[in-house]
Amino acid sequence: MHLLIVEDDQKTARALASGLERGGFSTATAHTGEEGFFLLNAQTFDLVVLDWMLPGRSGIEILKTLRSRGNKTPVLLLTARDAVDDRVLGLESGADDYLVKPFAFAELVARIRTLLRRSGPNEPLKKALADLVVDLESRRVWRANQPIELTPREFDLLAFLFRQPGQVVTRQMLAKEVWREANRITPLDNVIDVHVAHLRRKLDEGRAVKLIHTIRGVGFVLREEANP
Amino acid sequence: MKARWRRRPLSVRLALWNAVAAAAAVLLCVALAAAAGILKPAAVFQRLAMLALIWGCATLLFGVGSWLMARRLLAPLEELLAQTRRLSAKGLSRRLSVANPSDEIGQLAAGLNALLEQLERSFAELDRLTADVSHELRTPLTAMRAVGEVAQRERNPAILHDAVGSMLEEINRMNQLIERLLLLTRSDDDEIPLQMEAGLVRQVLVEVNDALSLVAEEKQQQLQTECPDHLLAVFDPALLRLALMNLTQNAIRYSPAGKPIKLRAFAEQDEVVVEVADEGPGIAPEHQQKIFQRFYRVDKARSRAEGGVGLGLAIVKWSVERIGGTVGLESEPGRGSVFRIRLRMIRS
Numbered sequence: 001m002h003l004l005i006v007e008d009d010q011k012t013a014r015a016l017a018s019g020l021e022r023g024g025f026s027t028a029t030a031h032t033g034e035e036g037f038f039l040l041n042a043q044t045f046d047l048v049v050l051d052w053m054l055p056g057r058s059g060i061e062i063l064k065t066l067r068s069r070g071n072k073t074p075v076l077l078l079t080a081r082d083a084v085d086d087r088v089l090g091l092e093s094g095a096d097d098y099l100v101k102p103f104a105f106a107e108l109v110a111r112i113r114t115l116l117r118r119s120g121p122n123e124p125l126k127k128a129l130a131d132l133v134v135d136l137e138s139r140r141v142w143r144a145n146q147p148i149e150l151t152p153r154e155f156d157l158l159a160f161l162f163r164q165p166g167q168v169v170t171r172q173m174l175a176k177e178v179w180r181e182a183n184r185i186t187p188l189d190n191v192i193d194v195h196v197a198h199l200r201r202k203l204d205e206g207r208a209v210k211l212i213h214t215i216r217g218v219g220f221v222l223r224e225e226a227n228p
Numbered sequence: 229m230k231a232r233w234r235r236r237p238l239s240v241r242l243a244l245w246n247a248v249a250a251a252a253a254v255l256l257c258v259a260l261a262a263a264a265g266i267l268k269p270a271a272v273f274q275r276l277a278m279l280a281l282i283w284g285c286a287t288l289l290f291g292v293g294s295w296l297m298a299r300r301l302l303a304p305l306e307e308l309l310a311q312t313r314r315l316s317a318k319g320l321s322r323r324l325s326v327a328n329p330s331d332e333i334g335q336l337a338a339g340l341n342a343l344l345e346q347l348e349r350s351f352a353e354l355d356r357l358t359a360d361v362s363h364e365l366r367t368p369l370t371a372m373r374a375v376g377e378v379a380q381r382e383r384n385p386a387i388l389h390d391a392v393g394s395m396l397e398e399i400n401r402m403n404q405l406i407e408r409l410l411l412l413t414r415s416d417d418d419e420i421p422l423q424m425e426a427g428l429v430r431q432v433l434v435e436v437n438d439a440l441s442l443v444a445e446e447k448q449q450q451l452q453t454e455c456p457d458h459l460l461a462v463f464d465p466a467l468l469r470l471a472l473m474n475l476t477q478n479a480i481r482y483s484p485a486g487k488p489i490k491l492r493a494f495a496e497q498d499e500v501v502v503e504v505a506d507e508g509p510g511i512a513p514e515h516q517q518k519i520f521q522r523f524y525r526v527d528k529a530r531s532r533a534e535g536g537v538g539l540g541l542a543i544v545k546w547s548v549e550r551i552g553g554t555v556g557l558e559s560e561p562g563r564g565s566v567f568r569i570r571l572r573m574i575r576s
Contacts, residue, residue: 102403183470186469190443190477191439191442194442194443216394216396218396
């Protein structure tokens, strides 16, 4: 997967590029609108990470030109502006998704994967990791063939973590996707922590292989890891 | 020519206008008298010098008279001008004074004074806010710097990893602070679109209860909800939930283990009252007025340790007022606190 990053802040651009390359993507970077536009015309990309505020041509202008020429490459717009009008303008100009700075890198990766997956095959309804099995249709969970009782919220939480095993999920993503809280400032961090703690108790307590892990300062991740 | 004329003081312009008007009036009188036959042309020519003298004197008299009068009338205005020139952004505590407060100039001064008062309050608020924000941002920055400087000399990857995590936590905190502050700043301009609708109060209470009951249980507290099924009010559900989430989380945070937290809603005359009551330490009377202000903290060290950024209640007040309600506090130290939201009721 080949991504184009158009971001004028060199430090951010470098961090994004190296992070995404570590995540298995190949990247090209442009620091100005003109440069980005030139690269878009010269190469084919699977997705563009586009900053809104750029010197020269703004991200929105590039996006509009791109769309008016029939280019359908998915575009993830990055911006420091989060007023509702800006969001609407961004999406109306042809962006496929919108991420407000400062964002967690984990969330960027999750959104990129979602955008790339949209055209891909449907997800299976039964998923497994180590000896944990989740049936998304009947909403049942087993660990080592033992059924585990989860509350609806705990199940949603687990299902969300299962959507991207191995990828870090931030509290903000959980608030939005599992708690359906659109308002970014509604205080949910404690709520999420308590639910994760409960889920962990039910899934991992007393087992050699732990599946739910906290990444300090970022969020949570579902992966196999033996207890040290 | 026109520009030069406009640059002259009002008194000079008035004097010149009046002088010209007087000259014209005298000439007109002479012409009329001549036309009516009162003044014979021969007599006019005989007394030309005399008439010219009278004409000149009248013009001069009117000009000077108008000038003096205009000066007199405009003197308070000049005084006002001199006073406003002495004002500055930092010295807004001065007020303008005039001799006669009831005439036009007096009213102008009163209007300016009201404006000054408003400006002074805004500037003071801005100063306070800037100081508070700097302080609040400096706290996580100090922590990050200390952690970073120690980590730089560290070789153990596990400790390094932990240090980065700790710095990320502080970054999240700064981010939350900025987001909340931005919301409050924008709200001053009423930029946030409202979605007011008639809704069941119970619905919001149940949502808050569902979200927080587990958090309360962790502290061995019991969250009790009490609300009639059909209680209707007009509100924006997201904003009411935001207010109640903040109030209820505060109650959980500050009350000791084992104490109940009550979320109640009921009708009272034409209003719907939503209460969040705890049996925590309560809030002393001297803090009760100020507690809704941005960054106001009763116990500074403690609330920060509990993870607050000092904006929760400011957000509560903002969101409740935004949906047309009011929020108040009744508290007695040692007995607990009751935060009360009042909304307009709809009779079903």
